[in-house]
Amino acid sequence: MSQLPLAVKRLSVTVKRLPAALRRLPEAWRRPQAVAGAVVALAWLLVAAAAPLLAPYDPLAQELPRLAEPGPGHWFGTDQLGRDILSRVLYGARVSIPLTLLLVALSVLIGGFLGGVAGYFGRWADEVIMRFADLVFAFPTIILAMVVAAALGASLTNAVLAVLVVAWASYARVGRGLVLAVREREFVLSGRLLGFSVWRSLRVDVLPNVVGPVLVLATLDMGTALLLLSGLSFLGLGAKPPSAEWGAMVASGMEVFDSWWVATFPGLAILTVVLAFNFLGDTLRDALDPRTARAVKERAL
Amino acid sequence: MTLLSIADLVVEHRSPGQPPVRAVAGAGLTVAAGEVVGLVGESGCGKSTLARAVCGLHNVAGGSITFEGRPVTPLGLRRRALTGIQMVFQDPYSSLNPRRRAGDQIADGLRVSGDSVTPADLLERVGLPRSFTHRHPHELSGGQRQRVAIARALAARPRLLIGDEPISALDASAQSQVATLMRDLAVDSGAGLLFISHDLSVVRLIADRIAVMYLGKIVEIGDTASVWDAPQHPYTQALLRAIPHPDGLGTLPAELPGDVPDPADPPPGCRFHPRCPHAMDICRVQEPDFGPAACWLHAPSDLTEQSAKV
Ligand SMILES: Nc1ncnc2c1ncn2[C@@H]1O[C@H](COP(=O)(O)OP(=O)(O)OP(=O)(O)O)[C@@H](O)[C@H]1O
Ligand SMILES: [Mg+2]
Numbered sequence: 001m002s003q004l005p006l007a008v009k010r011l012s013v014t015v016k017r018l019p020a021a022l023r024r025l026p027e028a029w030r031r032p033q034a035v036a037g038a039v040v041a042l043a044w045l046l047v048a049a050a051a052p053l054l055a056p057y058d059p060l061a062q063e064l065p066r067l068a069e070p071g072p073g074h075w076f077g078t079d080q081l082g083r084d085i086l087s088r089v090l091y092g093a094r095v096s097i098p099l100t101l102l103l104v105a106l107s108v109l110i111g112g113f114l115g116g117v118a119g120y121f122g123r124w125a126d127e128v129i130m131r132f133a134d135l136v137f138a139f140p141t142i143i144l145a146m147v148v149a150a151a152l153g154a155s156l157t158n159a160v161l162a163v164l165v166v167a168w169a170s171y172a173r174v175g176r177g178l179v180l181a182v183r184e185r186e187f188v189l190s191g192r193l194l195g196f197s198v199w200r201s202l203r204v205d206v207l208p209n210v211v212g213p214v215l216v217l218a219t220l221d222m223g224t225a226l227l228l229l230s231g232l233s234f235l236g237l238g239a240k241p242p243s244a245e246w247g248a249m250v251a252s253g254m255e256v257f258d259s260w261w262v263a264t265f266p267g268l269a270i271l272t273v274v275l276a277f278n279f280l281g282d283t284l285r286d287a288l289d290p291r292t293a294r295a296v297k298e299r300a301l
Numbered sequence: 302m303t304l305l306s307i308a309d310l311v312v313e314h315r316s317p318g319q320p321p322v323r324a325v326a327g328a329g330l331t332v333a334a335g336e337v338v339g340l341v342g343e344s345g346c347g348k349s350t351l352a353r354a355v356c357g358l359h360n361v362a363g364g365s366i367t368f369e370g371r372p373v374t375p376l377g378l379r380r381r382a383l384t385g386i387q388m389v390f391q392d393p394y395s396s397l398n399p400r401r402r403a404g405d406q407i408a409d410g411l412r413v414s415g416d417s418v419t420p421a422d423l424l425e426r427v428g429l430p431r432s433f434t435h436r437h438p439h440e441l442s443g444g445q446r447q448r449v450a451i452a453r454a455l456a457a458r459p460r461l462l463i464g465d466e467p468i469s470a471l472d473a474s475a476q477s478q479v480a481t482l483m484r485d486l487a488v489d490s491g492a493g494l495l496f497i498s499h500d501l502s503v504v505r506l507i508a509d510r511i512a513v514m515y516l517g518k519i520v521e522i523g524d525t526a527s528v529w530d531a532p533q534h535p536y537t538q539a540l541l542r543a544i545p546h547p548d549g550l551g552t553l554p555a556e557l558p559g560d561v562p563d564p565a566d567p568p569p570g571c572r573f574h575p576r577c578p579h580a581m582d583i584c585r586v587q588e589p590d591f592g593p594a595a596c597w598l599h600a601p602s603d604l605t606e607q608s609a610k611v
Contacts, residue, residue: 121378186390187398187406190450193356193387194409194457197380208400 028287037279040272048093055087059244067259077261079252085261088244089269095156095245097273100226103160103167107225108218110164111171116210118172119179120202129172136169145228149237156245159238163228167221174217178210185209220281223274230270246270304369304493305332305355305386305461311363312347312354322565324350326517327364327590332461332493337484339508339525340497341540345561347517348497349391352465355495356388357381368461384413387459389450389483391466393443396450403441403449404434410456423452427482444475448482455486462487463495468503476500480507502544505529513537516572517564521594533594535577571597 028034047054056074057064062082070077076085118129136144148162182188188205196204230247232238239245241252246266253263312325324347332338342348353359355366357376366373368386387410390396397406407420421431427448438446447467454462464483468476480496484507487494498504504511505525512522513536521534532538539557559576562568568575574584579598589595 186392186395189356189358190388190390190396190453191398191409192376192381193384194413194453195381195384196409198378204401205398209398 026287028283031283033279034283037276037283040276041280044093044097044273044276047090048097051090051094055084055090057084057087059083059088059091060242067256067262069259070261076265077259079249079262080256080259085249085265088249089246089265091244092246092249092266092269095239095243096226096230096247096270099156099160100222100229100273103163103225103229104218104222106164107167107221108171108214111168112175112214114168115172115175115177116179116202116206119176120183120198120206126176130176133169133172136166137173139166141166142228142231145232146235146237149232154237154240156233156239156243159229159232162232162237163225166228167225170221171214171217175210175214178213179206182206182209216281216285219277219284222277222281226270226273226277303331304334304336305330305495306367307331307351307355307364308367309364310351310354310361310366312350312359313362314350320565321362323362323517323567324564325354326564326567328514328517328519329364329592330495330512330519330522332495334460334493335488335491336510337488337494337496337508339504339511340495340514341499341501341504341511342514343540343557343561344499345564346514347564348499348514349465351514352388352463352495352497355461355463356386357383384457385460386463387454387457387461388463388465389447389454389467391469393446393450393470397438397446397453399438401437402434403436403438407434407449407453407456410453414456414458416456416458418456420452420456423456424449426455426486427452428478444471444479447471447479451479451483451486455490458490459492461493461495463497465497466499468498469500476503477506480504483507501529501540513540516561516567518572518595519592520573520596523593533599534573534596535579535598536573537594539576571595 029038060083064074064078064082064084066078066082067080068074068078074084074086076089078084079088114129114133118126139147144166145159145162148165149159152158152161183206188201191201191205229238230245230250233245233247234251236248236251239248241248246269249266250263250270253259253266256262307328307330310325310328311323313321313323315321326347328347328351330338330340330351340348340351350359354361355368355373357373360375368383373383373386397403403424404420407423411418411420411423420434424433425431429445429448429452433441433445433449438449441449447470451464451467462483467483468479471479480498480503483496484494496504496508501511508525510522511525511528512519513528513534514520515536521528521532521537523533528537529541532541543557557576562572562575570586571577571580571584571589573596574580577584581597583597587597589597589600591601
């Protein structure tokens with residue numbers, strides 16, 4: 001029992017030692033989860049930007065001993081073609097991360113626009129758009145993406161398109177709900193009475209008031225998008241063999257199961273990116289929405 | 302000259318799977334330029350619905366709304382050309398866009414009128430510091446927000462200003478200040494003002510005429526002094542008795558017994574008869590559809606003779 005006050009004191013000392021800059025951040029951003037998410041996500045962005053500087057070898061060169069275990073010289077080992085896995089994982093960040101960002105950005109734009117139009121204009125626009133969204137929701141995501149990717153032909157661009165086909169719908173649904181709630185708010189009506197056109201009203205009064213939650217969803221969705229994208233590559237419907245794409249690398253690692261390192265390191269890369277963005281999304285949600293934040297805090301107590 | 306005239310207005314709220322709610326059931330009202338009309342009634346009697354219908358925010362199921370000789374069209378997807386009617390809404394927490402600065406929102410109004418005054422001038426006119434142009438709504442109190450909303454509405458130079466309980470969320474001292482401010486600014490600019498409230502004592506301070514609404518109908522309308530001093534309709538009398546009097550005698554305000562009936566299923570005959578202390582036989586069967594006090598106690602003589610024969 002007597003150790004408890006001591007522990008509390010030690011904890012408060014640690015808190016006081018936190019760098020001043022960190023303490024100035026809002027509370028949601030000071031939790032370990034948030035810091036870890038931000039650090040890992042940032043690290044991956046840096047890796048994607050500086051892969052050629054960081055990678056010890058050419059990711060495509062087949063010049064090393066085949067299936068060498070991790071060790072000095074090649075820390076993540078080599079694959080069955082004698083390529084350095086560390087270099088391939090680092091270069092893989094240049095494929096997966098920008099594509100995931102692009103994918104989510106496009107989903108937000110397309111889904112958000114369609115959902116906003118459905119919610120704001122209602123009537124037949126709402127009916128048509130939301131029935132299409134329902135159609136998308138009626139299929140298991142990965143299967144629909146597989147069907148679309150298979151129909152379009154295996155390539156990374158087509159995989160992005162396929163994921164886009166399944167990903168826009170959730171933004172449309174959320175966007176519509178948010179717009180419906182804001183549309184009837186009195187400042188929107190005031191704007192219309194002052195002669196705002198519907199587009200101006202959407203842009204000035206509606207959009208800024210729904211963008212926050214949509215961005216949270218987008219951050220949370222980044223992990224799902226990456227999983228889907230690498231899932232398609234894993235199934236052979238995305239990136240073509242020589243290119244260093246994480247999903248495809250995991251798939252090729254499955255062929256040489258005894259050499260665990262071939263599949264594990266690209267798998268870990270996917271895992272860390274997904275986790276980092278999920279942490280970031282949670283943090284953003286708590287920072288944005290005080291009601292959720294309070295609920296979380298009450299549960300913690 | 303009548304600026305706004307409402308005749309036999311019927312507005313229904315329709316929601317799927319439910320009978321339509323007749324929130325306004327044959328109301329008539331006029332507002333002249335430069336005139337202040339107070340509309341009072343209990344919560345749920347259809348005041349907001351009437352005000353929104355005048356702005357074209359509700360579809361009209363019957364009757365007419367005429368503004369400057371032309372019918373008011375419902376607000377659709379097209380840009381509103383009719384900016385002569387502006388409204389200040391009830392809830393100070395949603396009457397301003399939380400993401401935009403007060404000055405920008407007032408500038409929207411100025412763009413309509415093309416006036417050369419600045420948002421800061423308007424803020425000054427509604428009694429706020431000029432520096433508030435840079436504030437976001439969350440940096441303002443409820444009363445300050447309502448003042449900004451008033452400034453924005455007035456910036457458009459409306460010929461008719463509607464205040465839908467713009468003061469009900471404010472504390473007592475702010476209430477009369479904001480109400481008086483609205484009256485002064487509207488009258489100075491020559492606009493008509495339709496001021497909605499459930500508080501007769503505030504309306505009395507600013508209105509030229511008072512209209513009393515009950516369950517979707519205007520039950521009494523008249524000059525402020527006569528309605529206040531000699532109310533005719535039993536409902537108006539009850540509303541007046543419900544106002545606390547600071548006379549030092551400790552007289553408690555008399556609560557009006559009973560609740561407002563459901564507008565989806567109004568009582569037959571006079572809508573007020575189940576709560577009326579003077580209810581007569583005729584009140585239960587025939588609706589009193591005459592003015593200025595829609596009550597069988599004050600029926601024009603020719604009508605009483607007629608109904609006696611029935
Ligand atoms: N969207 C709606 N759908 C269905 N019924 C509605 C809707 N809006 C209002 N009503 C009903 O219409 C009636 C009149 O509502 P209204 O908002 O006009 O009252 P009010 O006089 O403004 O009340 P308050 O003083 O509380 O603002 C109420 O019985 C209400 O339940
Ligand atoms: Mg109301």
